[in-house]
Amino acid sequence: MIHVDPATAETRAPTMGKPLLDIRNLRRYFPLQRGVPPGRAIGVKAVDDVSFTIGTGEVVGLVGESGSGKTTVGRTILRLKQPTSGEIFFDGVDLVPLETAAMRPYRKQMQIIFQDPYGSLNPRMNVGRIIGEALGTHGLAPGSARADRIGELLLAVGLRPEHMRRYPHEFSGGQRQRIGIARALAVEPRFIVGDEPVSALDVSVQAQIVNLLDDLRSRLSLTMLFIAHDLAVVKHISDRVIVMYLGRIMEIAPVDALYSSPRHPYTEALLASVPVPDPRARRNRAPLQGDIPSPMNPPSGCVFRTRCPIATDECAKVVPPLEQVAPGHFKACIRR
């Protein structure tokens, strides 16, 4: 087995062109200092040395345990949060040092669908204004074309043009989520971070949105980081999948390889825990045993070892590096 530095390795699928995004050694720590004497402050290592690339027109799924840093990765890439350290190359340019003005042209090219639709829609604006503002900021669909464009976007996400006049609180959870999707698509971005973009939708509407995103990908080479807990949806939409646990990457693989031959015990546990939509298959799932570690006080060595069925003493000693096991397939585990 060869040890590859993931920051420089070809971690993208061989078929993909030059990466649109190239994330290197990304870290984001949150200080938690309230009531703690300075110097003894503890922090959360929300994202700890994460590197990956996304090719133009590629969809990369990002899955992992709750609190493992997925949202933080997404928001940091868009510079909605400043990284503690690391580099974020978009189309060859490192975004990290850019000032607000220099960042502006990239704002239109990169959009996010927020995990929490309720908190991300201004309650005092009706939907027409919410989407219209996104168009206006970037000088798109001016004048009388605007209302038509907004109506078109609402129809594309399975809502109706007359919903333009309604306010966010007058919608259902899944309808609000689709307003967030319409707003992100409005400016025709090249890259989208979808943070749980279809989690509030029934399977039929969800399929409709996934097909829409698929379509934009093939027609306009839309590139996407697709964060989700629904492993079936991730399997359907992604070219490659990244698995995170407690701020770190455990595994990266082309989608078929990840689902058919996962190499990390955490990925295996995830796949084994997916509920099956068939009451006759109701089984006694064995959820992971052991203590869920705290990101404020992560275990030494491998962060997964406290819940890992095959961990040994050795696992407490070293942070396992990401190693390539097959073309494009990387895992961070010394036991496999």
Next chain:
Amino acid sequence: MIAGNVLLDVDDLKVHFRTDEGVVRAVDGVSFHIDEGETLGVVGESGSGKSVTSLAIMRLLGTSGAMAPGGAIRFGGMDLLGMSDPEMRRIRGNAIAMIYQEPMSSLNPVHTVGRQIAEVVRLHQRLDRKAADRRAVEMLELVGIPEPARRARNYPHEMSGGMRQRVMIAMALACKPRLLIADEPTTALDVTIQAQILDLMRQLQRDIGMSILFITHDLGVIAEMADRVVVMYAGRTVEEATVDDLFVKPLMPYTMGLLDSVPRVDTAGPASGKLRTIPGNVPNALMRPLGCAFEPRCGYAMDACRRQMPVLEDTGGGHMVRCHRWGDIVRKEAG
């Protein structure tokens, strides 16, 4: 499971909203019941009235523009819609607790999560401040939040989406409710933690005989948790059956379409091509068709479906369906 003792009975519930565009008939004839110790799953189209139904049970539609609900909601023999506000406040969060669909909509951004859980506990139980704080930390631990004592001092924005969701679950379970209304309670959780939370709910159900109204789009979770399932479409109950019957022999074409759209991890081969969907869109809530609301999208539709709203009929053994064609569908499936 103590079957047969009805805890909650919702009878022909109607909730309409006055808006600038006209009256939105969000809930327009929903009926179901839940027995003691039972889990009733609720699935349905996004916007079909699931959350509004649960908010009506909680009597939390106050300032949202809703008109007085029609129909009846009975809980343990009491008439919830007719109850005074102080009476309802004693029940809400105590005998009936709810996990809301969007955690940020119900968590207070300016208080720590520990304080918010402790306050709910103190409102309903005779505990001093210290004991309530301890209970809050215990609850956080129960829902799998590591270092709960430290996390109790976090503000909601300092937590991940799934942690906030677990705070809500902790708050809802803190007073050991007789009825838990769980509106998409595990959407923000990874599947391993989801499995632990589902186990926790089942455990409490065994220990205290809690009933659960479980709303979710995840048909895998429904298959695992529910005893019976209600399917909603455009503000109405369109099918109700035991979980086995619903998955094995759905009778309403909308339910069939829904089951056909489920993406699965365990299907063979690469997941290629388009996902299946139900063609068309839900009807405008302002101008519902005269007949069956699903008719414009239904492969089984005939003339009568356009003209007349079908009633919810018992097809035998408690399998209820609102469809003119169910008899033909049964025969087709059999032959």
